[in-house]
Amino acid sequence: MGINDVEWKKESEWLDTVLKEAHKQLDEKRHLNDKIKRENIETQRELWQEVGSVSIANELDQLSDFMSYIDILRWQKRSHGFIEKVKEKYEKMILSPYFGRIDFHESGEAGAEKFYIGISNLVNDDYDVLIYDWRAPVSGMFYDYEIGEASYVCPEGVIKGRLTLKRQYKITNGKIEYMFDSNLKIDDEILQEILSKSTDDKMKAIVTTIQREQNKVIRNEEFKNLIVQGPAGSGKTSIALHRVAYLLYKYREKITSQNIVIFSPNQIFNDYISNVLPQLGEDNISQTTFKEYMHKALGYELNKEDYYDMMEYILSSQDSPAYQRRMNSIKYKSSMEFIHVLKQYVNHVQKAGRSFDDIIFGGKLIISSKELRELFHNDYIDLPIKRRLQKIKNRILYLLEPYERKSINEAAGNKIYSVKAELNEVYQQVDRLTDFNLIDLYMKLFENLEQFYHNVNTEYTKEEIVDIKSYTLENFKYHTLYYEDQTPLLYLKGAFGDLPKTTDIKYVIIDEAQDYTPLQYEVFHQLFDHASITMLGDLNQSINPYMNVGDYNNISHIFSEDNTCIMSLSKSYRSTAEITRFSRKLLNKEVTAESVARHGDEPIVFGFNKEEYIKERIHRDIIKYKGKGYKSIGVITRTKKQAKEVYDYLKDRVEIKVLIDDDEEFLNDVIVIPAYLAKGLEFDVVIIFNAGEGNYNSEEERLLLYTALTRALHVLCVYYSGEPTMLLQGS
Numbered sequence: 001m002g003i004n005d006v007e008w009k010k011e012s013e014w015l016d017t018v019l020k021e022a023h024k025q026l027d028e029k030r031h032l033n034d035k036i037k038r039e040n041i042e043t044q045r046e047l048w049q050e051v052g053s054v055s056i057a058n059e060l061d062q063l064s065d066f067m068s069y070i071d072i073l074r075w076q077k078r079s080h081g082f083i084e085k086v087k088e089k090y091e092k093m094i095l096s097p098y099f100g101r102i103d104f105h106e107s108g109e110a111g112a113e114k115f116y117i118g119i120s121n122l123v124n125d126d127y128d129v130l131i132y133d134w135r136a137p138v139s140g141m142f143y144d145y146e147i148g149e150a151s152y153v154c155p156e157g158v159i160k161g162r163l164t165l166k167r168q169y170k171i172t173n174g175k176i177e178y179m180f181d182s183n184l185k186i187d188d189e190i191l192q193e194i195l196s197k198s199t200d201d202k203m204k205a206i207v208t209t210i211q212r213e214q215n216k217v218i219r220n221e222e223f224k225n226l227i228v229q230g231p232a233g234s235g236k237t238s239i240a241l242h243r244v245a246y247l248l249y250k251y252r253e254k255i256t257s258q259n260i261v262i263f264s265p266n267q268i269f270n271d272y273i274s275n276v277l278p279q280l281g282e283d284n285i286s287q288t289t290f291k292e293y294m295h296k297a298l299g300y301e302l303n304k305e306d307y308y309d310m311m312e313y314i315l316s317s318q319d320s321p322a323y324q325r326r327m328n329s330i331k332y333k334s335s336m337e338f339i340h341v342l343k344q345y346v347n348h349v350q351k352a353g354r355s356f357d358d359i360i361f362g363g364k365l366i367i368s369s370k371e372l373r374e375l376f377h378n379d380y381i382d383l384p385i386k387r388r389l390q391k392i393k394n395r396i397l398y399l400l401e402p403y404e405r406k407s408i409n410e411a412a413g414n415k416i417y418s419v420k421a422e423l424n425e426v427y428q429q430v431d432r433l434t435d436f437n438l439i440d441l442y443m444k445l446f447e448n449l450e451q452f453y454h455n456v457n458t459e460y461t462k463e464e465i466v467d468i469k470s471y472t473l474e475n476f477k478y479h480t481l482y483y484e485d486q487t488p489l490l491y492l493k494g495a496f497g498d499l500p501k502t503t504d505i506k507y508v509i510i511d512e513a514q515d516y517t518p519l520q521y522e523v524f525h526q527l528f529d530h531a532s533i534t535m536l537g538d539l540n541q542s543i544n545p546y547m548n549v550g551d552y553n554n555i556s557h558i559f560s561e562d563n564t565c566i567m568s569l570s571k572s573y574r575s576t577a578e579i580t581r582f583s584r585k586l587l588n589k590e591v592t593a594e595s596v597a598r599h600g601d602e603p604i605v606f607g608f609n610k611e612e613y614i615k616e617r618i619h620r621d622i623i624k625y626k627g628k629g630y631k632s633i634g635v636i637t638r639t640k641k642q643a644k645e646v647y648d649y650l651k652d653r654v655e656i657k658v659l660i661d662d663d664e665e666f667l668n669d670v671i672v673i674p675a676y677l678a679k680g681l682e683f684d685v686v687i688i689f690n691a692g693e694g695n696y697n698s699e700e701e702r703l704l705l706y707t708a709l710t711r712a713l714h715v716l717c718v719y720y721s722g723e724p725t726m727l728l729q730g731s
C-alpha cells in the first residue's frame with residue numbers, strides 16, 4: 001500500500017526524533033567512557049607511585065593497598081567493556097534504528113498506540129519507549145498477526161485489542177530507503193528480496209522477517225523441552241540462535257551467555273553461525289560439539305577415532321575385509337537394544353559385591369573390611385559407584401591421617417624410611433580397593449554380554465552377538481578406540497557418577513538433532529537433566545545411515561510427553577522452488593512442506609563418459625558462475641578422498657579451497673567439501689561431484705545426497721559419470 005506525503009513527512013520527523021535521542025545517549029556513553037579512561041590512567045599512575053616506594057619494612061601494608069588498586073583497575077576495565085558494548089549498540093541503532101511498526105488499539109482504550117520495533121530498546125529520560133526491542137512481549141504481534149484482532153501476553157496477563165497498522169521499513173545509514181504497509185503476513189516482497197541475494201558472508205540474523213511459525217518456536221516456553229522438526233532450509237539454525245537471543249533478553253536478570261550451550265555438528269559450522277548473536281547485540285554463547293565434549297570427558301590420553309574419520313570409513317572402505325563386521329558393530333552399538341543392555345549392566349555393577357580388606361597401619365586397625373563393606377553396600381548405596389568409592393577413599397584417608405602424623409613425628413633417623421614405606425603400601429592398597437577403571441568395566445560387559453539380555457528383545461542372532469562381542473574385544477587390544485565405542489563409554493562414565501556437574505547450564509540447544517543416536521540423548525539427559533533442551537533437526541537429513549535418532553519416539557522415554565513439545569515447520573526459505581522440488585523427489589515420499597515462491601533455473605543434471613570430464617566441466621562452471629556474480633560455490637563430493645582429488649585438479653586452475661577437516665574456519669568462497677561436512681551450510685551454487693551409479697550406489701546414502709542437494713540457494717548442478725545413481729530416478 002502506498003504511503004502518502006503527509007505520512008512520509010511524519011515518519012521522517014519521527015526518525016529524526018529517534019536519531020537525536022540515540023545520538024544524545026551515544027554521546028553520554030562516550031563521555032562516560034572517556035571519564036573512566038582518564039580515571040584508569042590516574043589509578044595506574046598512583047599505583048606505580050605506591051609500588052615504586054615498596055620497602056621490606058612495610059611490605060604487608062603496601063600489599064593490601066596494592067590489592068585495592070588492582071580491584072579498582074578491574075572494576076574500571078569491566079565498566080569500560082560494558083559501556084563499549086552499549087556504545088556499539090547505539091552506533092548500530094543510529095544506522096538502522098527500527099524495521100517495523102505496529103499500531104495497536106487495546107480494548108477499552110481511546111485510540112491506537114504506535115510501537116516501533118528494532119534490534120534493541122530506546123527509552124528517553126521521561127521513560128517514553130521510542131523503540132521496542134523485537135523480543136519485547138508487545139513486539140511479538142508484529143510477527144504473529146495481520147491487521148485485525150490481536151493479543152499478546154505480558155507479565156500483567158493477556159492484553160487484547162486490534163492491530164490497525166503494520167508497517168515495514170528499510171532504514172540504512174539513518175535514512176528511510178523505503179517503507180510500506182502490509183495488511184498480510186510479513187510481506188513476501190521483502191522476504192524475496194532478502195532470499196534472492198547472493199550470500200556474501202556467514203549466516204545472518206533474520207529478525208526483520210521472522211515468520212509466524214518460526215516465532216512460535218523462538219518464544220515457546222510452555223514446555224521444558226522442545227523438539228523442532230523442519231525440512232531443509234526452514235530456518236532451524238536461524239531460529240535456534242534467535243531463541244537464544246530471546247532467552248537472553250527475557251531472563252536478562254537471571255542468565256547470561258554463560259548459562260547456555262549450543263551443540264552443533266562441527267567447528268566449520270560454529271564459525272559459520274558465529275555472526276548471528278553479535279548482530280543481535282548479544283554475546284556469543286559457548287558452542288561445542290559432541291565430539292569435543294566427549295574428547296574432554298573421556299580424557300585426552302585415550303587414542304580416540306574421530307567421528308568424521310568413521311564417516312569416511314563407512315563411505316569408502318566397503319572393500320575392506322572387516323567392513324561388514326564393523327558396520328554390524330556400529331549398528332548394534334547405536335541400537336535401542338544396546339541401551340537396554342547397558343542399563344542392565346549398570347544395574348548389575350551398582351549392585352555387585354566388592355571385596356575389601358582390613359586397612360592396617362603401624363599394627364593398628366584403621367578400618368575393618370566389614371565396616372568398608374557396610375559403607376559400600378549400605379550407607380552409600382544410593383550413590384553411583386564412582387562416588388561411593390571416592391567417599392570410601394576419603395573416609396580411609398581421614399581415619400589414617402592422625403596415625404600418619406603421629407608416626408612421622410615419632411619416627412627418628414632411619415625409622416622414618418620404614419614408616420614412609422609402610423604408608424606407601426597402605427596408599428597403594430587404598431587405590432586398589434577403590435579402583436575404578438572404565439575401560440575394564442566396558443570390556444567386562446562384552447566378555448559377559450549374553451548375561452545382560454534378560455527381558456531384552458533382540459534383533460540379532462546368537463551368532464551375530466557372539467561376533468560383535470569378539471570383534472569388540474579384539475579391537476580393544478589392538479586399535480584406537482573406535483567412535484562407536486566412545487558414546488557407550490561416556491554413558492557408563494555418567495551412569496557410574498564420574499562426569500562433572502553442569503548445573504550452571506540452564507538452556508541447551510541441539511542443532512542437527514537427527515544425527516545423534518538415542519544413546520547420545522541418554523548422555524545429554526545425564527548431563528543436562530536440570531536444563532531446558534531445544535532440539536532442532538530434520539529426520540530426512542541423517543548423514544550417517546547407522547548413527548541417527550531414527551524416530552523421535554526412540555527418545556520419548558527421555559523427553560516425556562508432559563514436559564516436551566514437538567513442533568514442526570512447514571516452509572523452506574533457502575532454495576528456489578525448482579531446487580526444492582527437485583531435491584524433494586529424491587526423498588521418495590510425500591513431503592508437505594511449501595517453499596517461498598522464489599524462482600530460478602531448473603537444476604542441471606548431466607552425464608559424462610569419464611570422471612575427468614566432470615572436473616573439466618566444474619572448472620568451466622566456476623568461471624561461469626563467478627562471472628555471473630555468485631559469490632559462494634560449493635563443490636560437494638561424497639567423500640573426503642574425492643574432495644582432495646577434485647581440489648588437486650582445480651587448485652592450479654581457479655581460486656579454490658578445500659574443507660576436509662571439521663575444525664577449519666568457514667569460507668564463503670569457492671570450496672570443495674565432502675557432503676557430511678557441508679550439512680547445515682549453504683552456497684549460492686552447488687555442484688554435485690559425481691552422482692553416478694558407481695559413486696552413490698547404496699540406498700543408505702539417499703539422505704546424504706539429499707542433504708548435499710539442499711545446500712543450494714540459487715543454482716544446482718548434478719554431474720555424474722556413467723549411469724546416474726538410482727537414487728536420482730524419481731528426480
Ligand SMILES: Nc1ncnc2c1ncn2[C@@H]1O[C@H](COP(=O)(O)OP(=O)(O)OP(=O)(O)O)[C@@H](O)[C@H]1O
Pocket residue numbers: 191194195204206209210211214230231232233234235236237238239538541573574679680681682710
Ligand atoms: N524468516 C526468514 N527470513 C529470511 N530468511 C530466512 C528466514 N528463515 C530462514 N531464512 C534463511 O533461510 C536459509 C536457511 O536457514 P537455516 O540454515 O536456519 O535453515 P535450517 O532449517 O537450519 O536448514 P538445514 O536443515 O537445511 O541445514 C538461511 O539463509 C536463512 O537466513
